[in-house]
Amino acid sequence: MNRNTKGLTSFEELPVVDPAVESLLGQGQRRQDEARLPRTERSRKKKERERAEKRKPNRINLDLPVDLKKRLEHLAKKEGVPISQLVAFLLYEPVHQLENRAISLWGYKIA
Amino acid sequence: MHTIMAILNQKGGVGKTTTAVTLASGLARNGYHVLLIDLDTQGNVADSLGLPHSDDLRRLLSPDLRFPLEQVITSSGIDHLDVIRSDKSTTALKQTLAGVTMREYILADVLESSAHDVILLDCAPSADLLHFAALVAADYLLIPTRLDKLAVNGVRDALQTLAALKRISRCQVAGILPTFYERVTLESHEQLIHLAQTFGKLVLPPIPQDTQCRVATRYGKTLWDYAPNARALNGYEQGNRRVGGYLQVLERVKEWL
Numbered sequence: 001m002n003r004n005t006k007g008l009t010s011f012e013e014l015p016v017v018d019p020a021v022e023s024l025l026g027q028g029q030r031r032q033d034e035a036r037l038p039r040t041e042r043s044r045k046k047k048e049r050e051r052a053e054k055r056k057p058n059r060i061n062l063d064l065p066v067d068l069k070k071r072l073e074h075l076a077k078k079e080g081v082p083i084s085q086l087v088a089f090l091l092y093e094p095v096h097q098l099e100n101r102a103i104s105l106w107g108y109k110i111a
Numbered sequence: 112m113h114t115i116m117a118i119l120n121q122k123g124g125v126g127k128t129t130t131a132v133t134l135a136s137g138l139a140r141n142g143y144h145v146l147l148i149d150l151d152t153q154g155n156v157a158d159s160l161g162l163p164h165s166d167d168l169r170r171l172l173s174p175d176l177r178f179p180l181e182q183v184i185t186s187s188g189i190d191h192l193d194v195i196r197s198d199k200s201t202t203a204l205k206q207t208l209a210g211v212t213m214r215e216y217i218l219a220d221v222l223e224s225s226a227h228d229v230i231l232l233d234c235a236p237s238a239d240l241l242h243f244a245a246l247v248a249a250d251y252l253l254i255p256t257r258l259d260k261l262a263v264n265g266v267r268d269a270l271q272t273l274a275a276l277k278r279i280s281r282c283q284v285a286g287i288l289p290t291f292y293e294r295v296t297l298e299s300h301e302q303l304i305h306l307a308q309t310f311g312k313l314v315l316p317p318i319p320q321d322t323q324c325r326v327a328t329r330y331g332k333t334l335w336d337y338a339p340n341a342r343a344l345n346g347y348e349q350g351n352r353r354v355g356g357y358l359q360v361l362e363r364v365k366e367w368l
Binding site: 029 | 292300307312355
Protein backbone atom coordinates (compact mmCIF):
# COMPACT_ATOMS: atom_id res chain seq x y z
CA MET A 1 0.00 0.00 0.00
CA ASN A 2 1.21 3.50 -0.73
CA ARG A 3 1.65 5.00 2.72
CA ASN A 4 1.17 8.49 1.37
CA THR A 5 -2.15 7.73 -0.30
CA LYS A 6 -4.38 9.81 1.93
CA GLY A 7 -7.62 8.48 0.47
CA LEU A 8 -6.80 4.97 1.60
CA THR A 9 -5.34 5.55 5.00
CA SER A 10 -6.81 8.72 6.39
CA PHE A 11 -8.38 8.16 9.78
CA GLU A 12 -10.56 11.27 9.35
CA GLU A 13 -12.47 9.85 6.39
CA LEU A 14 -13.83 6.76 8.09
CA PRO A 15 -17.44 5.73 7.64
CA VAL A 16 -19.42 4.60 10.71
CA VAL A 17 -17.31 1.92 12.40
CA ASP A 18 -17.48 -0.27 15.49
CA PRO A 19 -16.60 1.82 18.58
CA ALA A 20 -13.78 -0.60 19.50
CA VAL A 21 -12.24 -0.27 16.03
CA GLU A 22 -12.55 3.51 16.18
CA SER A 23 -10.92 3.60 19.59
CA LEU A 24 -7.94 1.46 18.50
CA LEU A 25 -7.54 3.48 15.32
CA GLY A 26 -7.59 6.71 17.33
CA GLN A 27 -4.83 5.38 19.55
CA GLY A 28 -2.86 4.17 16.53
CA GLN A 29 -3.21 7.56 14.89
CA ARG A 30 -1.87 9.31 18.00
CA ARG A 31 1.13 6.98 17.95
CA GLN A 32 1.76 7.71 14.26
CA ASP A 33 1.42 11.46 14.79
CA GLU A 34 3.82 11.31 17.70
CA ALA A 35 6.34 9.31 15.68
CA ARG A 36 6.51 12.18 13.15
CA LEU A 37 7.42 14.80 15.79
CA PRO A 38 11.01 16.05 16.37
CA ARG A 39 12.97 14.04 18.94
CA THR A 40 12.68 16.62 21.77
CA GLU A 41 8.94 16.97 21.27
CA ARG A 42 8.58 13.18 21.15
CA SER A 43 10.46 12.76 24.41
CA ARG A 44 8.32 15.51 26.05
CA LYS A 45 5.14 13.67 24.96
CA LYS A 46 6.56 10.42 26.29
CA LYS A 47 7.28 11.98 29.69
CA GLU A 48 3.80 13.52 29.77
CA ARG A 49 2.28 10.11 29.02
CA GLU A 50 4.36 8.46 31.73
CA ARG A 51 3.33 11.11 34.26
CA ALA A 52 -0.33 10.65 33.32
CA GLU A 53 0.11 6.89 33.66
CA LYS A 54 1.56 7.32 37.18
CA ARG A 55 -1.36 9.54 38.21
CA LYS A 56 -3.90 6.98 37.00
CA PRO A 57 -4.27 5.05 40.31
CA ASN A 58 -5.02 8.36 42.11
CA ARG A 59 -7.76 9.38 39.73
CA ILE A 60 -11.40 9.49 40.85
CA ASN A 61 -14.61 10.62 39.19
CA LEU A 62 -16.91 12.83 41.25
CA ASP A 63 -20.44 14.10 40.75
CA LEU A 64 -20.47 17.75 41.83
CA PRO A 65 -23.22 20.36 41.80
CA VAL A 66 -22.99 22.30 38.51
CA ASP A 67 -22.40 25.67 40.17
CA LEU A 68 -19.60 24.28 42.37
CA LYS A 69 -17.88 22.72 39.35
CA LYS A 70 -18.04 26.06 37.52
CA ARG A 71 -16.66 27.94 40.53
CA LEU A 72 -13.78 25.46 40.87
CA GLU A 73 -12.95 25.78 37.19
CA HIS A 74 -13.05 29.56 37.44
CA LEU A 75 -10.83 29.60 40.52
CA ALA A 76 -8.32 27.14 39.02
CA LYS A 77 -8.05 29.32 35.93
CA LYS A 78 -7.69 32.49 37.99
CA GLU A 79 -4.97 31.00 40.20
CA GLY A 80 -3.25 29.32 37.24
CA VAL A 81 -3.23 25.84 38.78
CA PRO A 82 -4.71 22.51 37.62
CA ILE A 83 -8.17 21.86 39.04
CA SER A 84 -6.93 18.66 40.75
CA GLN A 85 -4.33 20.69 42.64
CA LEU A 86 -6.92 23.26 43.71
CA VAL A 87 -9.39 20.63 44.91
CA ALA A 88 -6.65 18.79 46.84
CA PHE A 89 -5.67 22.09 48.53
CA LEU A 90 -9.28 22.86 49.44
CA LEU A 91 -9.98 19.38 50.78
CA TYR A 92 -7.06 18.88 53.16
CA GLU A 93 -8.41 21.09 55.96
CA PRO A 94 -12.04 19.82 56.04
CA VAL A 95 -10.85 16.22 55.76
CA HIS A 96 -8.58 16.77 58.77
CA GLN A 97 -11.47 18.37 60.70
CA LEU A 98 -13.86 15.57 59.79
CA GLU A 99 -11.35 12.93 60.89
CA ASN A 100 -11.00 14.71 64.25
CA ARG A 101 -14.77 15.17 64.54
CA ALA A 102 -14.37 18.91 64.57
CA ILE A 103 -17.06 19.04 61.92
CA SER A 104 -19.73 16.50 60.95
CA LEU A 105 -21.92 15.66 58.01
CA TRP A 106 -25.02 16.32 60.07
CA GLY A 107 -27.70 17.91 57.93
CA TYR A 108 -25.67 17.30 54.77
CA LYS A 109 -26.17 13.55 54.31
CA ILE A 110 -28.43 12.43 51.50
CA ALA A 111 -29.94 8.98 52.10
CA MET B 112 -34.20 -23.25 15.10
CA HIS B 113 -30.44 -22.95 14.83
CA THR B 114 -28.09 -20.35 13.42
CA ILE B 115 -25.29 -21.51 11.15
CA MET B 116 -22.14 -19.46 10.80
CA ALA B 117 -19.33 -20.17 8.36
CA ILE B 118 -15.85 -19.03 9.32
CA LEU B 119 -14.02 -18.67 6.08
CA ASN B 120 -11.16 -17.02 4.26
CA GLN B 121 -9.48 -18.55 1.23
CA LYS B 122 -6.14 -17.39 2.60
CA GLY B 123 -4.46 -19.75 5.08
CA GLY B 124 -2.99 -18.88 8.48
CA VAL B 125 -5.40 -16.06 9.29
CA GLY B 126 -6.76 -17.60 12.50
CA LYS B 127 -9.88 -19.37 11.23
CA THR B 128 -9.58 -22.41 13.50
CA THR B 129 -8.55 -20.41 16.56
CA THR B 130 -11.54 -18.13 15.94
CA ALA B 131 -13.91 -21.07 15.41
CA VAL B 132 -12.75 -22.95 18.52
CA THR B 133 -12.64 -19.85 20.73
CA LEU B 134 -16.07 -18.58 19.67
CA ALA B 135 -17.63 -22.06 19.82
CA SER B 136 -16.31 -22.73 23.33
CA GLY B 137 -17.16 -19.16 24.39
CA LEU B 138 -20.77 -19.56 23.25
CA ALA B 139 -20.94 -22.97 24.97
CA ARG B 140 -19.75 -21.36 28.21
CA ASN B 141 -22.59 -18.87 27.79
CA GLY B 142 -25.11 -21.73 27.75
CA TYR B 143 -25.67 -22.11 23.99
CA HIS B 144 -25.66 -25.66 22.59
CA VAL B 145 -22.98 -25.47 19.97
CA LEU B 146 -21.87 -27.78 17.18
CA LEU B 147 -18.46 -27.09 15.65
CA ILE B 148 -17.79 -28.75 12.28
CA ASP B 149 -14.29 -29.02 10.86
CA LEU B 150 -14.34 -28.85 7.04
CA ASP B 151 -10.57 -28.84 6.67
CA THR B 152 -8.53 -31.95 5.81
CA GLN B 153 -5.89 -30.87 8.35
CA GLY B 154 -8.24 -31.71 11.24
CA ASN B 155 -6.99 -28.84 13.38
CA VAL B 156 -10.22 -28.47 15.33
CA ALA B 157 -9.54 -31.86 16.96
CA ASP B 158 -5.95 -30.78 17.75
CA SER B 159 -7.15 -27.53 19.29
CA LEU B 160 -9.54 -29.37 21.59
CA GLY B 161 -7.12 -32.15 22.49
CA LEU B 162 -9.12 -34.82 20.64
CA PRO B 163 -7.81 -37.53 18.29
CA HIS B 164 -8.42 -37.05 14.55
CA SER B 165 -11.38 -38.91 13.09
CA ASP B 166 -13.25 -39.27 9.80
CA ASP B 167 -16.55 -38.00 11.32
CA LEU B 168 -17.12 -35.66 8.39
CA ARG B 169 -16.60 -38.38 5.77
CA ARG B 170 -19.01 -40.70 7.60
CA LEU B 171 -21.60 -37.94 7.67
CA LEU B 172 -21.38 -36.76 4.07
CA SER B 173 -20.06 -39.64 1.97
CA PRO B 174 -22.92 -40.83 -0.28
CA ASP B 175 -22.11 -44.51 0.39
CA LEU B 176 -21.99 -44.10 4.19
CA ARG B 177 -24.38 -41.31 5.23
CA PHE B 178 -24.32 -41.92 8.99
CA PRO B 179 -27.04 -40.00 10.86
CA LEU B 180 -25.87 -36.71 12.37
CA GLU B 181 -26.19 -37.90 15.98
CA GLN B 182 -23.88 -40.86 15.28
CA VAL B 183 -20.94 -38.78 14.06
CA ILE B 184 -21.14 -36.05 16.69
CA THR B 185 -18.49 -36.26 19.41
CA SER B 186 -18.51 -34.47 22.73
CA SER B 187 -15.62 -32.03 22.97
CA GLY B 188 -15.27 -32.54 26.72
CA ILE B 189 -16.60 -29.00 27.21
CA ASP B 190 -20.21 -28.65 28.39
CA HIS B 191 -22.63 -27.82 25.55
CA LEU B 192 -19.96 -28.11 22.85
CA ASP B 193 -20.10 -30.94 20.30
CA VAL B 194 -17.80 -31.43 17.34
CA ILE B 195 -17.67 -33.17 14.01
CA ARG B 196 -14.03 -33.82 13.29
CA SER B 197 -12.20 -34.10 10.01
CA ASP B 198 -9.01 -35.76 8.82
CA LYS B 199 -7.19 -36.69 5.60
CA SER B 200 -10.19 -38.77 4.50
CA THR B 201 -11.94 -35.46 3.72
CA THR B 202 -9.77 -35.21 0.58
CA ALA B 203 -11.31 -38.45 -0.73
CA LEU B 204 -14.73 -37.24 0.37
CA LYS B 205 -14.40 -34.15 -1.79
CA GLN B 206 -13.50 -36.28 -4.80
CA THR B 207 -16.51 -38.53 -4.16
CA LEU B 208 -18.86 -35.58 -3.79
CA ALA B 209 -17.67 -34.06 -7.06
CA GLY B 210 -19.93 -36.47 -8.96
CA VAL B 211 -23.00 -35.98 -6.76
CA THR B 212 -25.89 -33.85 -8.00
CA MET B 213 -27.04 -30.95 -5.80
CA ARG B 214 -23.75 -31.29 -3.88
CA GLU B 215 -23.83 -27.62 -2.82
CA TYR B 216 -26.83 -28.42 -0.59
CA ILE B 217 -25.26 -31.42 1.14
CA LEU B 218 -24.41 -29.63 4.40
CA ALA B 219 -27.66 -27.67 4.54
CA ASP B 220 -29.59 -30.94 4.20
CA VAL B 221 -27.76 -32.91 6.90
CA LEU B 222 -27.78 -30.02 9.37
CA GLU B 223 -31.52 -29.46 9.09
CA SER B 224 -32.20 -32.02 11.82
CA SER B 225 -29.64 -30.60 14.28
CA ALA B 226 -30.99 -29.64 17.69
CA HIS B 227 -28.08 -27.28 18.46
CA ASP B 228 -28.58 -23.53 18.92
CA VAL B 229 -25.52 -22.58 16.95
CA ILE B 230 -23.49 -24.43 14.31
CA LEU B 231 -20.04 -23.10 13.42
CA LEU B 232 -18.36 -24.27 10.22
CA ASP B 233 -14.57 -24.04 10.23
CA CYS B 234 -13.72 -23.94 6.52
CA ALA B 235 -10.52 -24.94 4.74
CA PRO B 236 -8.36 -22.26 3.13
CA SER B 237 -9.40 -23.21 -0.41
CA ALA B 238 -12.36 -22.56 -2.68
CA ASP B 239 -13.52 -26.17 -2.84
CA LEU B 240 -16.82 -27.98 -2.83
CA LEU B 241 -17.20 -27.98 0.96
CA HIS B 242 -16.47 -24.26 0.92
CA PHE B 243 -19.49 -23.69 -1.38
CA ALA B 244 -21.63 -26.12 0.64
CA ALA B 245 -20.76 -24.16 3.80
CA LEU B 246 -21.84 -20.87 2.21
CA VAL B 247 -25.11 -22.43 1.05
CA ALA B 248 -25.84 -23.87 4.51
CA ALA B 249 -24.80 -20.80 6.50
CA ASP B 250 -26.93 -17.91 7.69
CA TYR B 251 -23.89 -15.79 8.40
CA LEU B 252 -20.34 -15.52 7.18
CA LEU B 253 -17.50 -14.43 9.43
CA ILE B 254 -14.22 -13.64 7.66
CA PRO B 255 -11.09 -13.59 9.83
CA THR B 256 -8.19 -11.79 8.24
CA ARG B 257 -4.63 -10.96 9.18
CA LEU B 258 -3.76 -7.33 8.74
CA ASP B 259 -1.54 -7.69 5.71
CA LYS B 260 -2.18 -7.03 2.06
CA LEU B 261 -2.48 -10.64 0.92
CA ALA B 262 -4.88 -11.66 3.67
CA VAL B 263 -7.03 -8.57 3.08
CA ASN B 264 -7.21 -9.65 -0.58
CA GLY B 265 -8.56 -12.95 0.77
CA VAL B 266 -11.52 -11.00 2.22
CA ARG B 267 -12.30 -9.73 -1.26
CA ASP B 268 -12.07 -13.27 -2.66
CA ALA B 269 -14.44 -14.61 0.02
CA LEU B 270 -16.95 -11.88 -0.77
CA GLN B 271 -16.69 -12.62 -4.50
CA THR B 272 -17.36 -16.32 -3.82
CA LEU B 273 -20.41 -15.40 -1.77
CA ALA B 274 -21.66 -13.07 -4.51
CA ALA B 275 -21.27 -15.87 -7.08
CA LEU B 276 -23.50 -18.09 -4.93
CA LYS B 277 -26.18 -15.50 -4.23
CA ARG B 278 -28.84 -17.38 -6.22
CA ILE B 279 -28.58 -20.43 -3.98
CA SER B 280 -27.27 -18.94 -0.71
CA ARG B 281 -29.07 -16.77 1.84
CA CYS B 282 -25.83 -16.22 3.74
CA GLN B 283 -25.07 -12.67 4.90
CA VAL B 284 -21.69 -11.24 5.82
CA ALA B 285 -21.85 -10.84 9.58
CA GLY B 286 -18.40 -9.45 10.08
CA ILE B 287 -14.78 -9.18 9.10
CA LEU B 288 -12.52 -10.05 11.99
CA PRO B 289 -9.00 -8.56 12.00
CA THR B 290 -6.64 -11.03 13.69
CA PHE B 291 -2.96 -10.87 14.72
CA TYR B 292 -3.43 -7.13 15.34
CA GLU B 293 -0.30 -5.32 16.50
CA ARG B 294 -1.13 -1.85 17.69
CA VAL B 295 2.43 -0.60 17.45
CA THR B 296 3.08 -1.46 13.81
CA LEU B 297 2.26 0.93 10.99
CA GLU B 298 1.22 -1.91 8.68
CA SER B 299 -1.43 -3.20 11.12
CA HIS B 300 -2.72 0.34 11.65
CA GLU B 301 -2.94 1.17 7.95
CA GLN B 302 -4.55 -2.12 6.98
CA LEU B 303 -7.13 -1.69 9.75
CA ILE B 304 -7.95 1.80 8.44
CA HIS B 305 -8.18 0.33 4.94
CA LEU B 306 -10.60 -2.36 6.15
CA ALA B 307 -12.67 0.14 8.15
CA GLN B 308 -12.87 2.52 5.17
CA THR B 309 -13.98 -0.27 2.87
CA PHE B 310 -16.30 -2.26 5.11
CA GLY B 311 -17.32 0.21 7.86
CA LYS B 312 -19.37 -1.37 10.64
CA LEU B 313 -18.70 -4.89 9.35
CA VAL B 314 -15.19 -4.71 10.79
CA LEU B 315 -15.25 -6.31 14.22
CA PRO B 316 -13.00 -5.46 17.19
CA PRO B 317 -9.51 -6.75 16.29
CA ILE B 318 -7.88 -9.72 18.00
CA PRO B 319 -4.45 -8.78 19.40
CA GLN B 320 -1.46 -10.86 18.34
CA ASP B 321 -0.88 -13.26 21.21
CA THR B 322 1.43 -16.27 21.43
CA GLN B 323 -0.91 -17.78 24.05
CA CYS B 324 -3.15 -18.83 21.13
CA ARG B 325 -0.42 -21.11 19.76
CA VAL B 326 0.51 -22.45 23.17
CA ALA B 327 -3.13 -23.23 24.03
CA THR B 328 -3.44 -25.20 20.78
CA ARG B 329 -0.27 -27.14 21.62
CA TYR B 330 -1.85 -28.25 24.88
CA GLY B 331 -5.19 -29.01 23.22
CA LYS B 332 -7.02 -26.46 25.35
CA THR B 333 -9.22 -23.51 24.54
CA LEU B 334 -8.00 -20.02 25.40
CA TRP B 335 -10.79 -19.71 27.99
CA ASP B 336 -9.31 -22.69 29.84
CA TYR B 337 -5.59 -22.30 29.18
CA ALA B 338 -5.11 -18.53 29.41
CA PRO B 339 -8.24 -16.71 30.60
CA ASN B 340 -6.22 -13.51 31.01
CA ALA B 341 -4.75 -13.70 27.49
CA ARG B 342 -4.69 -10.49 25.51
CA ALA B 343 -6.31 -12.27 22.55
CA LEU B 344 -9.35 -12.85 24.77
CA ASN B 345 -9.50 -9.65 26.76
CA GLY B 346 -8.09 -7.11 24.31
CA TYR B 347 -5.94 -4.09 25.08
CA GLU B 348 -6.26 -1.99 28.18
CA GLN B 349 -7.36 1.53 27.31
CA GLY B 350 -7.99 3.70 30.34
CA ASN B 351 -10.34 1.73 32.55
CA ARG B 352 -11.75 -0.47 29.78
CA ARG B 353 -10.61 -3.23 27.43
CA VAL B 354 -10.72 -2.92 23.65
CA GLY B 355 -10.68 -5.76 21.11
CA GLY B 356 -10.26 -9.47 21.79
CA TYR B 357 -12.53 -12.49 21.50
CA LEU B 358 -14.57 -11.53 24.57
CA GLN B 359 -15.78 -8.38 22.82
CA VAL B 360 -16.30 -10.26 19.54
CA LEU B 361 -18.34 -12.88 21.38
CA GLU B 362 -20.73 -10.15 22.55
CA ARG B 363 -21.18 -9.02 18.92
CA VAL B 364 -21.76 -12.63 17.80
CA LYS B 365 -24.43 -13.13 20.47
CA GLU B 366 -26.35 -10.20 18.95
CA TRP B 367 -26.69 -12.14 15.69
CA LEU B 368 -28.19 -15.24 17.32
